[in-house]
Amino acid sequence: MNSISPRQQFTAMAAAVLLLVIVVDLVRRRRLREDYAWLWLCIAGLMFVFTVRLSWLVNLTHALGATVTASGAYFLGLLFLVLINLHFSVKSSELASRLKTLAQHSALLEAELNVRCPPTTEWDAMRTPTVERESG
Amino acid sequence: MPNLESSPPQQKRRLILLPAHNESMNLARVLAWIRSVLPDVDILVVDDGSEDDTYAVALAEGARAARHPINLGYGAAVQTGYRYALELGYHYLAQMDADGQHQPEDVKQLFEILEQDDVDLVIGSRFLPESGPYPMPWLRRAGQAYMRTLVKLLTGRRFADPTSGLQAMNRRVLWLFSSEAFPSDYPDADVLVMVCKAGIKVVQAPASMRTREFGTSMHAGAKWVYYLFRMTLSLLVIALGRGFPAIPAELQRAAIDAGDNKGLSPERTTLP
Numbered sequence: 001m002n003s004i005s006p007r008q009q010f011t012a013m014a015a016a017v018l019l020l021v022i023v024v025d026l027v028r029r030r031r032l033r034e035d036y037a038w039l040w041l042c043i044a045g046l047m048f049v050f051t052v053r054l055s056w057l058v059n060l061t062h063a064l065g066a067t068v069t070a071s072g073a074y075f076l077g078l079l080f081l082v083l084i085n086l087h088f089s090v091k092s093s094e095l096a097s098r099l100k101t102l103a104q105h106s107a108l109l110e111a112e113l114n115v116r117c118p119p120t121t122e123w124d125a126m127r128t129p130t131v132e133r134e135s136g
Numbered sequence: 137m138p139n140l141e142s143s144p145p146q147q148k149r150r151l152i153l154l155p156a157h158n159e160s161m162n163l164a165r166v167l168a169w170i171r172s173v174l175p176d177v178d179i180l181v182v183d184d185g186s187e188d189d190t191y192a193v194a195l196a197e198g199a200r201a202a203r204h205p206i207n208l209g210y211g212a213a214v215q216t217g218y219r220y221a222l223e224l225g226y227h228y229l230a231q232m233d234a235d236g237q238h239q240p241e242d243v244k245q246l247f248e249i250l251e252q253d254d255v256d257l258v259i260g261s262r263f264l265p266e267s268g269p270y271p272m273p274w275l276r277r278a279g280q281a282y283m284r285t286l287v288k289l290l291t292g293r294r295f296a297d298p299t300s301g302l303q304a305m306n307r308r309v310l311w312l313f314s315s316e317a318f319p320s321d322y323p324d325a326d327v328l329v330m331v332c333k334a335g336i337k338v339v340q341a342p343a344s345m346r347t348r349e350f351g352t353s354m355h356a357g358a359k360w361v362y363y364l365f366r367m368t369l370s371l372l373v374i375a376l377g378r379g380f381p382a383i384p385a386e387l388q389r390a391a392i393d394a395g396d397n398k399g400l401s402p403e404r405t406t407l408p
Contacts, residue, residue, distance in 0.1 A: 096320075097316065097320075099206075099208075100208050100212050100320050103204045103205055103206055103208055103212075104204070104208070104212065104215065104216040104219060106204075106205055107182065107202040107203050107204050107205075107216050108202055108216065108219060108220055108223070110202060110203055111180070111200060111201060111202035111203075111220060114195065114200070114201060115200065118195075
């Protein structure tokens with residue numbers, strides 16, 4: 001079954017446009033950084049293109065070895081989710097590495113400060129980090 | 137960072153590093169013990185985001201102390217110490233556990249080997265024939281054997297205790313360990329493979345280890361299983377490619393052997 005009804009096509013198109021609007025709005029309100037937004041914009045754009053040019057999705061489905069267009073669409077969706085998870089894992093590893101360097105730098109600065117100006121109880125209270133500690 | 141040393145200038149500057157996480161119950165006793173054996177060595181406690189008074193105890197006992205604002209892991213804690221030693225111009229660093237399991241007498245011996253035998257890294261081993269007895273559950277003993285085999289396969293060398301946290305090193309090793317390639321959770325067998333591939337001269341020395349009085353080990357319970365998995369993956373990554381920065385020319389053994397000792401001088405070393 002290689003065709004979808006106009007209603008299905010409209011729903012998919014509306015979803016793509018909605019995703020596009022939400023992503024742009026999140027970027028505009030600075031709640032989503034541009035370096036994360038491009039992936040979502042790409043997927044929204046691809047969704048829109050495939051709903052307008054349905055024959056492209058049909059051809060892609062056949063190229064993937066599937067017969068039903070919906071299977072091709074699901075497969076692409078799944079692939080996207082895997083890729084975006086991988087992307088987040090890489091970003092999270094980068095952030096963990098930067099956080100480590102930052103915390104080490106802070107510790108070294110504090111150690112230097114201790115030598116230059118030995119802490120009193122008051123001093124130490126002031127220097128105690130206010131961030132919440134992770135449990136476990 | 138300025139040079140804030142307290143050791144006499146004519147002597148090679150030595151630092152003992154104690155990575156600590158919730159060790160306030162053990163720390164004061166361990167610090168006093170170290171001072172009784174090695175009175176002229178500086179001590180740095182790296183508090184890895186403890187919830188107890190580890191940091192306050194370290195300062196109260198007169199040790200140098202660096203505190204992570206959050207818990208980063210054992211590897212990150214020792215690396216903070218390496219960076220401290222590198223930046224503040226220490227010639228040698230020895231690391232030991234803050235829980236009182238390692239003995240300062242062994243640290244003293246590691247320093248002596250490091251200074252006299254022209255080696256870069258000395259590893260205190262619990263499982264050499266001269267080492268004292270160290271009881272270990274059979275599962276962990278099997279894990280140790282597995283690690284030993286992997287390291288032997290990858291380096292051609294047999295390390296009796298590939299997970300030992302008792303080590304002493306010079307500035308060449310400090311430079312390598314200060315790089316981003318150094319693991320932030322469990323720096324053990326993978327680091328051994330890394331140093332062998334980087335051309336670091338490593339020797340093993342017998343060391344005895346006591347059982348801890350308070351607190352729990354970082355290898356306790358199911359963490360040991362994760363540790364084995366994580367270490368295998370890490371070893372494979374190092375075996376497949378370099379995965380660590382090349383040691384600068386002035387710090388390489390060839391330069392030192394050719395008579396240029398300036399590479400190991402604190403003034404010449406830059407952070408990786």
